[in-house]
Amino acid sequence: LLAVCQELGIENEVIPRVATAFGGGIAGRGDVCGTVVGSTMAIGLRYGREESWQPRDKAYALTQEFCQRFEEEMGTLSCRELTGMDLSTPEGQKAFYASDVPIRVCLRAGGTAFRLVMELIERPDPPAADD
Amino acid sequence: MEPNRAQQLAAQGYSSGRAVLLAVCQELGIENEAIPKIATAFAGGIGGRGDVCGSVVGSVMAIGLRHGQQEPWQQCDKAYALAQEFCRRFEQEMGSLCCRELTGMDLSTPEGRKAHMSSDVPIRVCLRAIGTAFDVVMELIERPDPPAADD
DSSP: OHHHHHHHTOOOTTTTGGGTTOSTTTTTSOOBOHHHHHHHHHHHHHHOOSSTTSOOHHHHHHHHHHHHHHHHHHSOSBHHHHHOSOTTSHHHHHHHHHSSHIIIIIHHHHHHHHHHHHHHHHOSSOOOOOO | OOOOHHHHHHHTTOOHHHHHHHHHHHHHTOOOTTTTGGGTTOSTTTTTSOOBOHHHHHHHHHHHHHHOOSSTTSOOHHHHHHHHHHHHHHHHHHSOSBHHHHHOSOOSSHHHHHHHHTSSHIIIIIHHHHHHHHHHHHHHHHOSSOOOOOO
8 A cells, every 4th residue: 555655656644554453454354355445445546435425436446456466366356365375363373474475475475566556556548347 | 211321323324334333433532534534334244245233343442542542552352352252242242253144134236224224123133233232332432431341
């Protein structure tokens, strides 16, 4: 999230604080990978709605495309499946940090997410969504 | 029962993630141009994919805003502990964190979304999830002195 905002020149006191508890899924629970959540936030910042009457189709379409492509490259959106580890316990976290997973998996997920989301956000004229 | 602030926003058309995040920020007096825009695509899970409920994501964002880290060296134990407690309590009250399981519907297609909107699920499930998320996260965020976390 911070990387995309730096890239786009968005400075805001809530960034990256708002994404704090999305590590290891939601606070270690192993659900959706934090890089996916951060990317979806970034798409919202760029194409999201301030008011309810504004359209959100573009943010939705980009998010769906992002998820599809992340899944293609990384195999899954899920922290548990990506890492193959349980980050919900102190023992699990210790084992995680002592392994090569942070570099081999998480760093790659972060890099993939950043590359994909920047490409999608900056794409000048996206093809019309089918739905 | 009187609808809470998040439910009132939802009734005005705010989707789950935006309703909860904006309601908490209004309650705490946080005004920021990124709010609630940053939560736009968290409805029906992530962009309609049916994963974690948007009201859960909005709540975890709100916890980060209040107790999160701005710099990498700052501690984030409190935000993590609160987010975990939030998830446990939401799960206890609603049965699941997952949009697909909560709604029993597929929101990833236009047909699915139409079926959702013409059913009683938005009121019976989503509005309740939004209200529950807001009540739980406000209680956790404002709790003056949380008991020491065991982990």
